[in-house]
Amino acid sequence: AAMELPLSHSLASRAAALATGYLCYRRGSPGRGLALRSLRRARRQDINDVGHKYYLELELEDVLDKDSTVNCTAEVLYHLGNKNIAPDVQFTLEGELKNTDEADNIFYNRIKSPEKELVAENIPDSHGNVPPEMEPIRLLAWVASGYVIWQNSTENTKFQLAQIKHVKQVKRSDEYLEFDYMILLHDMVSQEIIPWKMTVLWHPQHGVQVTQDSRQPKHASG
């Protein structure tokens, strides 16, 4: 039987953050990022020999248009024991997300035919600034980080993308866009800042893929 959790409970908020990250990865694009607006309901179930399952009701918002929200139900299963298996996440969106084809295509065409491959660092910068032309690059990282977050979450972690340290476009002969990112993930529970490398592929019709990713060592003194 599933037990009701107070909405303020840390376990509920961790599961909600994980579900949001996964969802964002599955549905996001350089023109659409999804963030958690509020947690409406959370229940937790202990499944013997399997793991812990959470039943969540979430309200999500479009990061580019805060007035645009969508409700969602999600189930998150953290597997017992083996820390190398990513949690199972399933979700159902109630209603439709805004169509971003136009914005996606504009971005795609801008980046696909450059004279020089795009390179940038520190997005946002120390003061929280993101140049407007970098916003899709930033959203793409936000979406892709959802994958990394999903793959590496446990009941004792709560990851958020803290900053893009570096991004470099990789030239491709096919129709995909490819970017090498160095990002910083923040884990709220341990308070650690974890550098992570990821290679991200995107095409307007084919969604976002993370083809490679690896945790990087932290610098010792700063």
Place this chain on the structure above:
Amino acid sequence: TSTMRLILIFSALFGASLCLETFVGHQVLRIKTRNEEEVKQLQLLESLEHLELDFWINPSTAAVPVDVRIPANNVQAVKAFLESHGIEYSILIEDLQVVLDKEKEDMAYSQQRERSSNSFNYGTYHTLDSIYTELDHLASEYSNIVTKLQIGQSYEKRPLYVLKFSTGGSNRPAIWLDAGIHSREWVTQASAIWIAKKIASDYGNDPSITSLLNKMDIFLLTVSNPDGYVFTHTTNRMWRKTRSRNPGSVCVGVDPNRNWDAGFGGPGASSNPCSDSYRGPSANSEVEVRSVVNFIKNHGNIRAFLTLHSYSQLLMYPYGYKCTQPADYAELDALGRAAASSIRSLYGTTFTVGSICTTIYQASGGSIDWSYDYGIKYSFAFELRDTGRYGFVLPASQIIPTAEETWLGLKKIMEHVRDNPY
């Protein structure tokens, strides 16, 4: 262009101040050349030195208009020349001296305003030096109620400055408020300096703050971890801890909010110097923590202990080091909810209320656990904006809204403390 105009004005002013030149009757014309022939005519004009023409933009190609200052007595001659060659022009400035006089007046006025009022921009992030300068400014501008105290020095010997807000009395019951114990949480130091200004300027204007300061003092530590703060500006924006050396380790710093004497050494703090939640070799090992503890103990009459962190939008009471409820749970929870409600009333920002342990995580050695167990009943920790979209790198445009809403929550708590002496 207006930039060029400014450059001209300043250089003219400079020239005027040196050589006491005047520019009465001087005109500035903009000449629109249509072809190479016209450009050549202007270059001819340029060569006539007796006209004393001062070209801002020299004639070079037909595509770019030419701006030129002409001394009063040559204005008619130059215009006649241009008209006879069919060269179009317009008058940018009819009388340069009039413009210069107005500029001088404006500059003197704004300089005077800057001296007498505050030009510190609360809506942007500042360096440590800039914040410290503003502390002095506030203490001087509001010297009737604000004094600056030094309660100690950081590991790297930077002063730890506290602003005392007081209308007199002797060792009145007081409220403690600190920010920036974790250096990367920039919106907290920024909010704290705004709050300092708010308290100072509201005294005598806002009935609630006026009655509060007539009975109690407020102590505000705007930058609890100055070494870390400087490090976030110079080297690593994501630095959290102090900058103390750890013997036997290459890793630097201790998490100052795991270093207090409250369940020290228990779960929720690391024993690894390389960790961002490293508790330190012993409780109060960090001078930044020890200085606050000593101040509070020596004062002896602190009635509330409030601390600002970011991010997550949480309003929490003890405990962190254990998941059991504090004795005053009901009152603290109700007060927390009232404060969160005040915060939400301004911009709709929602804060989640609860104990540290149940709301974020079990964490030992935290400041409000120490203050509560020491006997300071009203102990709260705030986690300010946002919930992760920007996290630590919150855009500067959100500083003032964050400070404004946070202040409403703090005020609610302070009013309760004022009205419920214990």
